[in-house]
Amino acid sequence: MSSSPPPSSAAASPSCPKKMIALRSSDGETFEIEEAAALQSKTLENMIDEDCAGTPIPLPNVTGKILAKVVEFCSKHAEPGVDDESLRAWDAEFVNVEQATVFDYILAANFLEIPTLLNLTCNVVADMIRGKTPDEIRKFFNIKSIFSPEEEEEVRRENHWAFE
Amino acid sequence: MADKSEKKLRSKEDDEVSGRDGEAVSPELPVGIITDILVRLPVKTLLRFKCVSRPWRSLISDPSFASSFLARSLARQAVTSLVSISDLSQPGPSLCQFFRLDHQTGLCAPVPLPDMPSNTAEISEGIHGFICLDDGGLTCVCNPSTREVAALPLTNPDFPDDLQGEMSSFATLGYDSASKQYKVLKTWILYSPYGGVAAAHKVLTLGTNSWRTVDDCPIKFPWDDCISEEGAIHILTRDSMRGNIVGTLDLASEKFRMLLLPEGVRAVKVELKLFRGHLALLESRRLRDNNTITLYVLDDYRSRAWKELRMVLPRSWKEDIGFPPRSLRISIPRNGSGDILLIPTIIYKQSVAYLFSYNVESKRVKKVQIHGPPFHIFYQYRTLSLECRPFDLVDNILSLNHV
Numbered sequence: 158m159s160s161s162p163p164p165s166s167a168a169a170s171p172s173c174p175k176k177m178i179a180l181r182s183s184d185g186e187t188f189e190i191e192e193a194a195a196l197q198s199k200t201l202e203n204m205i206d207e208d209c210a211g212t213p214i215p216l217p218n219v220t221g222k223i224l225a226k227v228v229e230f231c232s233k234h235a236e237p238g239v240d241d242e243s244l245r246a247w248d249a250e251f252v253n254v255e256q257a258t259v260f261d262y263i264l265a266a267n268f269l270e271i272p273t274l275l276n277l278t279c280n281v282v283a284d285m286i287r288g289k290t291p292d293e294i295r296k297f298f299n300i301k302s303i304f305s306p307e308e309e310e311e312v313r314r315e316n317h318w319a320f321e
Numbered sequence: 322m323a324d325k326s327e328k329k330l331r332s333k334e335d336d337e338v339s340g341r342d343g344e345a346v347s348p349e350l351p352v353g354i355i356t357d358i359l360v361r362l363p364v365k366t367l368l369r370f371k372c373v374s375r376p377w378r379s380l381i382s383d384p385s386f387a388s389s390f391l392a393r394s395l396a397r398q399a400v401t402s403l404v405s406i407s408d409l410s411q412p413g414p415s416l417c418q419f420f421r422l423d424h425q426t427g428l429c430a431p432v433p434l435p436d437m438p439s440n441t442a443e444i445s446e447g448i449h450g451f452i453c454l455d456d457g458g459l460t461c462v463c464n465p466s467t468r469e470v471a472a473l474p475l476t477n478p479d480f481p482d483d484l485q486g487e488m489s490s491f492a493t494l495g496y497d498s499a500s501k502q503y504k505v506l507k508t509w510i511l512y513s514p515y516g517g518v519a520a521a522h523k524v525l526t527l528g529t530n531s532w533r534t535v536d537d538c539p540i541k542f543p544w545d546d547c548i549s550e551e552g553a554i555h556i557l558t559r560d561s562m563r564g565n566i567v568g569t570l571d572l573a574s575e576k577f578r579m580l581l582l583p584e585g586v587r588a589v590k591v592e593l594k595l596f597r598g599h600l601a602l603l604e605s606r607r608l609r610d611n612n613t614i615t616l617y618v619l620d621d622y623r624s625r626a627w628k629e630l631r632m633v634l635p636r637s638w639k640e641d642i643g644f645p646p647r648s649l650r651i652s653i654p655r656n657g658s659g660d661i662l663l664i665p666t667i668i669y670k671q672s673v674a675y676l677f678s679y680n681v682e683s684k685r686v687k688k689v690q691i692h693g694p695p696f697h698i699f700y701q702y703r704t705l706s707l708e709c710r711p712f713d714l715v716d717n718i719l720s721l722n723h724v
Contacts, residue, residue, distance in 0.1 A: 256347050257347040279358045280361060283358050288366075291369065291372050299347065300374050302374050302376065312378060316371065
């Protein structure tokens with residue numbers, strides 16, 4: 158595994174060049190990730206600059222199960238020499254999981270600010286919901302608040318062609 | 322990025338817990354992420370999803386959501402055009418229908434729009450997908466994406482009462498990027514029987530009720546053509562003293578500037594286009610015989626210098642189609658691939674129509690047959706020919722009621 162040179166950001170500390178970063182999940186599991194892969198996450202990028210001591214970075218919002226997959230994603234996307242088509246195919250397999258897991262990925266990507274993962278997972282959910290009826294959407298997102306029948310009728314009437 | 326929401330700690334077992342129906346329970350997504358997902362969906366789906374819940378309706382109707390949605394539309398490469406097809410052979414009001422024309426497949430699918438107030442309205446391409454219709458009295462704005470048509474408040478040119486004669490009007494829609502508002506420009510030209518010409522111009526900000534008079538407008542003749550770009554509306558017209566001009570309305574200041582056409586180029590012989598972000602004059606009269614398209618491109622408004630760009634299509638482009646195309650309208654979609662599209666102006670019943678696509682770099686022409694179910698709706702009028710006109714198609718969810 159090749160490692161990339163450290164980034165030349167202003168906040169980088171040259172006195173402790175790190176190659177592996179340690180992360181701790183909400184349920185106490187520890188994971189190691191290459192610095193280049195960790196930099197896919199803006200959150201981690203900021204944290205790495207601040208901390209040189211080598212203690213694992215705690216991520217209370219991400220469970221071990223999900224963090225393992227996020228590490229896998231970031232590592233794959235930091236790999237040099239992967240062509241676009243293979244990466245796309247790999248991504249498609251990566252998100253070929255059940256809905257609850259995709260949502261977990263989204264929340265992790267949002268918390269860790271990983272634009273590539275967030276974009277990928279949002280596209281997946283958009284594709285999942287595109288053809289659904291409003292009722293199916295409510296079930297999908299567990300939405301409780303709804304309209305009164307009169308309000309819903311008004312919305313349907315405003316854009317009736319969309320319901321045909 | 323969306324705001325980070327508080328999430329309670331979950332143990333490993335929680336992830337494996339299933340609902341009664343055997344499916345795992347999905348976590349709730351914060352509103353910022355819902356927005357990020359919804360903005361990727363087509364307009365029709367989003368309009369349907371307005372009735373999911375009050376927060377969703379509010380989110381989808383919000384102008385800032387429409388703004389993000391539009392930014393994504395404009396960043397995508399356009400592969401379809403909006404086309405109006407009219408039956409002009411009938412006396413009186415003509416039947417005009419709209420279609421989406423796919424540049425790659427040639428497929429023409431109907432876009433049913435609410436009945437326009439008048440079928441004799443002049444249609445002008447606005448901006449951001451909006452089109453503007455004017456029939457002399459009433460001016461309307463239409464968003465083909467949401468299939469909405471909104472009539473603008475009525476107004477008159479305020480010519481002096483003793484000024485009588487034949488009058489024509491022109492209108493188009495532009496976008497003022499400074500104030501983030503849409504504005505409509507309307508011009509009236511009155512021909513007095515004694516030979517004089519009078520002009521009046523007004524501007525309306527969409528969403529408001531009153532028209533403002535525009536002073537010091539150099540336009541005193543009918544519009545030969547018009548085009549909107551971000552922040553300005555350009556009008557191609559003639560001027561009795563200076564010859565042929567482009568009058569540009571800066572939408573922020575609502576003041577006009579004027580630009581002369583290149584030597585020897587006449588307003589009636591060219592069309593206004595945007596070519597790679599620059600204002601350009603398109604001359605296509607020698608297309609059929611000499612396979613030539615000429616563009617005069619304005620690199621920089623301040624320099625006022627037009628650069629001539631001549632494109633010669635390969636001679637074979639019009640072979641194998643059985644007859645020389647009588648006339649073609651040239652379309653340069655703003656967010657297109659950069660290809661120049663040639664769309665037949667007249668489509669004849671009983672014959673095949675083609676869409677041509679010319680790539681400026683490779684100088685190659687691709688030909689695609691235009692087909693689609695709806696032409697038959699015109700045939701009940703025993704029509705022999707239909708007039709076809711292309712417009713930029715931009716997906717835009719902004720409701721004309723929330724502008």
